[in-house]
Amino acid sequence: MRDLVIVFPSSSLITNPHHHHHNHRRRYATAPEHNRKTKYTSSLTKQLPSLSSANHLSNHFPDAVRWTPDGSVEYYADFASRLAEDGRIQDVALIAETLAAESGANAARFASMVDSDLLSKGIALNLRQGKVESVVYTLKRIEKVGIAPLDLVNDDSSVKLMRKQFRAMANSVQVEKAVDLMEILAGFRFKIKDLVDPFDVIKICVDISNPQLALRYACFLPHTEILLCRIILGFGKKGDMVSVMTAYEACKQILDAPNMYIYRTMIDVCGLCGDYVKSRYIYEDLLKEDIKPNIYVMNSLMNVNSHDLGYTLKVYKSMQKLNVTADMTSYNILLKTCCLAGRVDLAQDIYKEAKRMESSGLLKLDAFTYCTIIKVFADAKMWKMALKVKEDMQSVGVTxxxxxxxxxxxxxxxxxxxxxxxxxxxxxxxxxxxxxxxxxxxxxxxxxxxxxxxxxxxxxxxxxxxxxxxxxxxxxxxxxxxxxxxxxxxxxxxxxxxxxxxxxxxxxxxxxxxxPTTATYNILLKACGTDYYRGKELMDEMKSLGLAPNQITWSTLIDICGGSGDVEGAVRILRTMHSDGTRPDVVAYTTAIKICAENKSLKLAFSLFEEMRRFQIKPNWVTYNTLLKARSKYGSLLEVRQCLAIYQDMRKAGYKPNDHFLKELIEEWCEGVIQENSQSQNKASDLEGTDFGRPVSLLIEKVASHLQERTSGHLAIDLQGLTKVEARLVVLAVLRMIKEDYTRGDVVKDDLVIILGTGEANTDSGKQEVAVKDALVKLLKDELSLVVLPAGQRRVLDITQDARFVDDADQNTEHTSENTKSIVGMSTTRRPAILERLMVTKASLHKWLQRKK
Known part of the structure; x- marks a missing residue:
């Protein structure tokens, strides 16, 4: 075997153990004390081919430790133990890895010879110095040679030190690093739950919106399914449905079998996030996979969909088909659903069934059941039935x-x-x-x-x-x-x-x-009537108790002030509400608008309406209706346009306005053209009694389109589909608009074109157009002394929602504006038709406008 050289930065020379094997423990030379306190780094230079080469390096590195096969494993085990005692556990790991790379047998011998007590002390020393990351990675490295990491950190002091440092990491931005380290420890079968509360780590992962990290952490802990449910619930409470679905899809991959607890949690979270449709999809997925849901899943599904009586009853019937026995919670949810739907009759039937099952010993009604059915009767003002339920519960011993x-x-x-x-x-x-x-x-x-x-x-x-x-x-x-x-x-x-x-x-x-609560003072404020000072005292009192006035409080105070006729005071309270930090809602603005309308401060009322629109506060039905009824009559075109704009906005918002009320005001305003010329005092509604029952909104929309969409001074009135009364009102409305514009300096530039329609003479629509034409000629000529001429006939091609001109008998009428292109009530058949038109001359309009009243 080749020589191995390991270099350590020390001033003492460790000689070859082959020459001093009998006393190698005594000849172990330690580094000076000042060097021990510095950060120790060791490096493996390289494997040397011969002893002579190693001796050559020793001249440059006097601290070289040379290893030879004969008995040296014992020496390195002893040397590693001494290094561990000094806290140099990374160097111990390096020696272990080097031996393992040379020979597996040597690694095994090294693991059996190293002093585990000294190694435990070295690990404890590092933990006391806050080096938990170094400890974990060292344990991972020495495990490769067969040293059991759990044997080195099994004492209480080491576990306490690790717990302290892991909790500090989990409560900071280092949570991801903490999960990485705990994952390594989990591989050693270390009890991770003893280090940090798992729910705390899950909560931090939810707070930083990292579902992947939370899932990783849950997978190396026992009772994974419970932690997965906590992850889903945590993101659900946060309203993060994307992360919820990420966790849910991961659960299906992680778990071997369907878990009803997770399905139930998912359905509950759908309710928290307001996505009840998603809860239904989850339930349907269960059924498609032939998985029978338990009673808890079914109850959660009914509870989330309790606002939908039909669907809840459908789920209840599915329970019976699937042989899932309903429990007391099921009946309580059904009663709650009936309460929300206002179905007293159905609630009574469910209550009777629950009582029948109780008498059979299958159920035991609880206080929640009785309370729910009492609330159903309370909301329906059936107080006698509510008292009867109280007697029932007391008779069976429920307090x-x-x-x-x-x-x-x-x-x-x-x-x-x-x-x-x-x-x-x-x-x-x-x-x-x-x-x-x-x-x-x-x-x-x-x-x-x-x-x-x-x-x-x-x-x-x-x-x-x-x-x-x-x-x-x-x-x-x-x-x-x-x-x-x-x-x-x-x-x-x-x-x-x-x-x-x-x-x-x-x-x-x-x-x-x-x-007392804020609601208490809100109730008492309503008892103040118009006594603003008493109401103000109540508000000051609630503030002294630490209760913050809410939007209801301010709205009630505005109403109290306005009830005494103090419009400026009511608006001032609305402004104070702003500065006090409470954002006014639609009720506060509507209350102030109502006060302004009742005290004839209409300009202020409409300005408040525009203000709430600027703040993106959506008006409600009361807001619109209050403004539309604010005027008893219209005095100017601006006022008409204001109310027509509110009317159209109200219809677009989905509210149904009082069409007949507005029609009467517009009719009175239109007829003012006739009254100003002292020609007639008859109203349009007195001329024809056959128009009642027609949609008034069509007439008002027609008037609004002409009064609000006039462009470039060119006038064309489209009367197609209107009756005599409606056509009269539209023409008078346009004439009054022309007159008011004239008083402001606008000059009539062109003739006024009136489009009658395309009906054939023998049809009902054709006969109606003839009647409208005769009535208008009489109105314009006899009552207003205007010159009315036939404007010529124009051929049009009838196409749905469009009318394309194909011929024009009068080439001088190209000024008829874009409004003539929007033809209402035309046939969808593609065929040429004759467009009947009248023309009021520009000269006669000038004379009419200059005529004195």
Whole structure:
């Protein structure tokens, strides 16, 4: 075997062990103390072909350690042990790797001879110095020669040191490095879960949006499927559906068999992310693979799709087909679905079935079941049925909890039964159930809805322990002589006093703790009526308690201020809302707009509408309707255009406006053209009574198109498909627009062209066009003294959504604008047709515009 030379930076010479084998331990020379504290690096120079060559190198490297086959493995084992004692574990690994490269037998002998205690001490020394990365990679290298890494780090102190450093790495940007090192340790069968809480590592991977790292980590830990579920759930709570699907697809590759827990988690996460359609696909994939889902998967699927009654019932029927027995959770979800859908009848049937199964011993109804069915009846204002359910649950020994009592109180409150709600509250206290803020808020809301404002404030003051005695005297619960009146207490509400064995009464605030919420103050604000200063005091009080006013709070305060007629104050509160850090919503703006409209500050109302559009706050139906009804009549074209723009925007948003109301205003505005000329006082609606029942929106859209899409002063009115009344309104609207534009300096440049249609004389549409033509000629000539001439006939080719001109009898009418190209109601048949037109001359329009009223 050839000589091997290893060079160490030390001032002492280690001679050939062949000459000093009997005392090689004593002749081991250590480096000076100052050299031991420096970072030690060793390097393998190269294998030498002969001893003479090694001797030649020793002149240059006096610290060379020469190895020869006879008994040298023992020497290197002893030497490595000494290096390990000094903490030079990387050099130990180098020696081990070198021996392993030379001979497997030598490596095995080296592993059996090296001092494991000294090696453990060296590893512990490195761990105390924070070199956990160096330790892990050294363990990986020495494992190759047969040294068991677990035997070197099995003491409690080493494990504690590793745990401390791994936790520090996992909580920093080094989490990926920590996973790399733990993956190596996992190969040694090290208990990784003892180093770091696996859920903490998963959470960090979720926070940094690294699903691949999380999956890698989960795969080298026991109970991988639980960690995979935690990964899916973590990204689901974050709303990262892309990472969720990445983890889900990886689960299918990692796990050998379908795991119902993972499918259930995936369906729940779809609900968290609002992607209920994806949950259905997952369920369908299960069925396609002939995998029978368990009851937990089915319940999760129903719960995620509880907003869809039809689909939930479909899943319930599938459970019966698949022989999956429904449990109590299944019935609770079904009742919840009925509650969301407002299906009281179906909820009653499900409740009866659940009771039947309970009587058979197959189910045991819980408090959630009773609470849900009570809520169904409460929302439907069926308070008697809700009380009947309370009797049912008490008869089987189920004690109503706080949520049950809240639902019962709400059932009576929704029905306007304030006294009954108070009585239930007292019954709740007598049963020993502690009320929560929701119970108090429900009672306050019941008083406000019943317009018992003073009572709401008295209850509030007594509950929070302030001015309790005065409130009780005011309600008559305590007489002037100090006598307690329980009947009066039941009539007036909980009042904050109940009977006590030691005294006739105690304050309720001594029995339970009532902490007002933002919702509490929002309810009380509604009880302020138009008393702005009282409302302001309430807001200051809630701020002093650390409660932040929300959008409802500000909107209510705006309404209170506006109720007293203070428009400027209401708008000022809206501005304060901005500066206070609360972004106004559609309710706040709509409230301010309503106040402006009610006080005839229409310009301010429309400016607030434009402002909310700038802030990208979508108006709702109330916003649009408030603006459309703000005017009792139109005085200018600008006002008409404003309202028509709002009308069209409202229809595009999917809301149905009050067409007839707007039609009456537009009709009155249009007829102003006739009234100004003192020719007639008749309205269009008085001329023909056969137009009722037609879609009013078509007329308004036609008016809007002509008033808002006029270009370059060229006028062409398209009346195709309109009746006499509608055609009259459209023509009058355009004439009024021309008149208002004229007063602002716009000059009529061309003749006014009126398009009547393409109907044949013998058809119904042709007869209607003749009637429209006669009515318009009468209107324009007799009532307005305008000159009306036939504009010639134009041949058109009927094509769907387009009309292409193929011939023109009058070459001087090319100015008829692009509006004439949009022909409404034309036939889809490709055939030439005659376009009937009238023309109001430019000269007569000038005379009409210059005519005095």
């Amino acid at each position: 109503p909890n706080t949520h049950t009592w809240s639902s019962l109180i709400s059932a009576c409150a929704n029905a306007g039964l304030v006294e009954q709600a108070n009585q239930l509250f007292e019954e709740m206290l007598a049963s020993g159930c502690e009320p929560n803020s929701q119970c108090f808020n429900i009672l306050l809301h019941a008083c406000v809805e019943a317009c018992q404002y003073d009572r709401a404030f008295r209850l509030f003051q007594s509950w929070k322990g302030s001015s309790a005695k005065e409130a009780l005297y005011a309600d008559g619960i305590i007489s002037k002589g100090g006598t307690f009146s329980p009947n009066k207490l039941n009539q007036q509400g909980p009042g904050s006093l109940v009977k006590s064995n030691s005294s006739p009464f105690i304050q309720a605030s001594n029995r339970f703790f009532f902490k």
